[in-house]
Amino acid sequence: APHFAYCDGELWVEGLRVADLAREHGTPLFVYSVAAMRAAVAAYQRGLQGRDALICYAMKANSTLAILEVFARAGCGFDIVSGGELERALRAGAAPERIVFSGVGKTRAEMRRALQVGIGCFNVESRAELDVLDAVARELGVRAPVSLRVNPDVDAQTHPYISTGLKGNKFGIAHDEALDAYRHAASLSGLSVVGIDCHIGSQITSIGPYLDALDRVLDLVEAIEAAGIPLHHLDLGGGLGIEYHGEQPPAADALWQAMLARLDARGHGRRRLLLEPGRSLVGNAGICVTQVLYTKPGAAKNFLIVDAAMNDLPRPAMYEAWHAIAPVRPRADVPARTWDVVGPVCESGDWLGRDRELAAQPGDLLAVGSAGAYCMSMASHYNTRGKAAEVLVSGARAQLIRARETVADLWRQERALALD
Numbered sequence: 001a002p003h004f005a006y007c008d009g010e011l012w013v014e015g016l017r018v019a020d021l022a023r024e025h026g027t028p029l030f031v032y033s034v035a036a037m038r039a040a041v042a043a044y045q046r047g048l049q050g051r052d053a054l055i056c057y058a059m060k061a062n063s064t065l066a067i068l069e070v071f072a073r074a075g076c077g078f079d080i081v082s083g084g085e086l087e088r089a090l091r092a093g094a095a096p097e098r099i100v101f102s103g104v105g106k107t108r109a110e111m112r113r114a115l116q117v118g119i120g121c122f123n124v125e126s127r128a129e130l131d132v133l134d135a136v137a138r139e140l141g142v143r144a145p146v147s148l149r150v151n152p153d154v155d156a157q158t159h160p161y162i163s164t165g166l167k168g169n170k171f172g173i174a175h176d177e178a179l180d181a182y183r184h185a186a187s188l189s190g191l192s193v194v195g196i197d198c199h200i201g202s203q204i205t206s207i208g209p210y211l212d213a214l215d216r217v218l219d220l221v222e223a224i225e226a227a228g229i230p231l232h233h234l235d236l237g238g239g240l241g242i243e244y245h246g247e248q249p250p251a252a253d254a255l256w257q258a259m260l261a262r263l264d265a266r267g268h269g270r271r272r273l274l275l276e277p278g279r280s281l282v283g284n285a286g287i288c289v290t291q292v293l294y295t296k297p298g299a300a301k302n303f304l305i306v307d308a309a310m311n312d313l314p315r316p317a318m319y320e321a322w323h324a325i326a327p328v329r330p331r332a333d334v335p336a337r338t339w340d341v342v343g344p345v346c347e348s349g350d351w352l353g354r355d356r357e358l359a360a361q362p363g364d365l366l367a368v369g370s371a372g373a374y375c376m377s378m379a380s381h382y383n384t385r386g387k388a389a390e391v392l393v394s395g396a397r398a399q400l401i402r403a404r405e406t407v408a409d410l411w412r413q414e415r416a417l418a419l420d
């Protein structure tokens with residue numbers, strides 16, 4: 001079902017006009033569809049039907065509290081990577097035992113807090129981290145549930161900045177060191193080995209790398225269990241891509257049917273599964289609405305200057321990512337031209353789209369597509385620009401879930417000069 005669609009000459013999100021939301025809340029404005037998020041979760045649930053599986057939403061993709069609540073209510077747990085994300089998940093009502101904690105640099109304080117609230121699993125990324133976690137758990141008189149993140153050394157065939165499962169990446173424990181690391185983990189009295197995990201990258205658009213990684217992980221599972229260390233769950237990470245511009249990623253249910261078939265074929269079909277999808281649950285559930293400020297035609301390039309910028313939508317600047325840019329009210333009264341759509345920030349890298357064919361005038365609203373994941377959660381305050389507002393739509397109802405930041409919000413932690 002199209003949750004963002006044109007009707008009567010303008011863009012709608014579910015049962016509301018995008019232009020009405022922009023008028024009420026101003027721009028730049030992130031607008032999310034609850035139905036789109038629920039449909040994305042449902043695709044995973046369909047693919048995993050009848051299995052013992054937990055979808056842990058990777059909240060780094062979008063960690064706004066109300067978004068987390070949508071996923072918690074849909075039955076998801078959470079994949080977190082910091083103490084801050086832990087507090088957000090708890091605040092959104094997450095059950096602690098449904099939280100897994102990933103990341104290469106967990107601090108002792110973060111470990112302590114996660115142990116105190118009783119999270120489900122620590123995804124440990126190095127031997128050194130095993131020893132620190134063991135010490136912190138023993139100090140608290142508890143056992144930390146752990147899974148080792150193994151690096152299966154497969155190519156996810158995605159952008160190098162978001163590929164994580166290769167030998168040259170900082171993530172995970174190398175495949176050939178994993179068995180030894182498991183033996184070490186099993187010998188530590190502050191730890192209880194519960195699983196194994198891997199995550200090979202993000203925006204993956206084919207099934208092949210997933211099956212390769214699964215085979216590599218299952219080889220390890222068999223070796224680890226043969227060494228007398230039982231593994232309760234298999235966490236297969238996130239990474240499923242979405243369509244930004246013509247990509248054709250597998251649907252979540254198709255991917256998981258293929259994965260389950262491979263698991264069954266290798267005799268691991270009854271094992272508990274954990275997943276950590278982020279982008280594929282929210283990416284296409286959000287748009288960013290921006291207003292055209294100026295048109296600046298030129299000899300080499302025509303620029304359409306809009307009020308959203310790289311601080312709101314960092315993906316083009318960071319990864320040369322392509323996001324659709326479409327008029328909220330398409331118009332035929334001005335000629336279309338080829339524009340570079342750019343923001344007000346003082347950097348040449350501050351562009352949202354290049355060489356886009358658009359008919360637009362100052363005052364017009366544009367919708368930047370696929371803006372649900374890794375946009376607001378990576379937003380910054382560069383150029384003393386407050387973060388945008390966020391609105392959630394369900395049917396014909398809208399709710400402001402993040403108010404636009406004011407300049408007072410931005411300098412709240414700062415102090416006037418007191419030295420001479």
Ligand code: LLP
Pocket residue numbers: 058061079102103162199201202203237238239240276277278279280315319373374
């Ligand atoms: N699990 C772990 C351990 C991860 O590191 C990540 C993402 C995920 C799960 C979720 O992956 P997803 O399903 O969202 O692909 N900022 C980049 C993406 C960075 C992804 C980092 N890790 C972007 O905007 O493309």
